[in-house]
Amino acid sequence: MRCMQCGQAIAEGEKYTHAGKELCEDCYLEAVSVPKTCDPLSVRAARVDRERKGARGEEGLLPIQKNILNYIKEKQRVTREEVAERFNLTPRELEKHFAVLRHCELAKGNKVGDKVYLTPF
Ligand SMILES: [Zn+2]
Known part of the structure; x- marks a missing residue:
């Protein structure tokens, strides 16, 4: 699957969910900080x-x-x-x-x- 924010591929275990979006770690950290x-x-x-x-x-x-x-x-x-x-x-x-x-x-x-x-x- 791909990060809904930046579009890069993410491994299943590295998926973060924030505000209904599935994000990579970087985008997740950006989203919450x-x-x-x-x-x-x-x-x-x-x-x-x-x-x-x-x-x-x-x-x-x-x-x-x-x-x-x-x-x-x-x-x-x-x-x-x-x-x-x-x-x-x-x-x-x-x-x-x-x-x-x-x-x-x-x-x-x-x-x-x-x-x-x-x-x-
Ligand atoms: Zn991302």
Whole structure:
């Protein structure tokens, strides 16, 4: 079988499942950790897909992160709860994906009164 993220072949015992996807170890580790740079796909994926090399901003996002970003853009102002419910994410998963969007300066948290809204950057 192949990794659903980077497409490389994975041995049966080295398969990781995350958010309904079957991933290789590298992609799994990337999926569960908050990246330190603005390129969530990192070196391995860039090597597999040369077109992704040097990708910035939205180009490097995981599909779920693009979907969240589009949702935020569409609504202009959403709460974490709305996003979590819309995409069926746990608060922890949402935080992780949102951290990427915030880090890439695509979305940000905005405090209005006692509520925090997610808005386009
Ligand atoms: Zn992979």
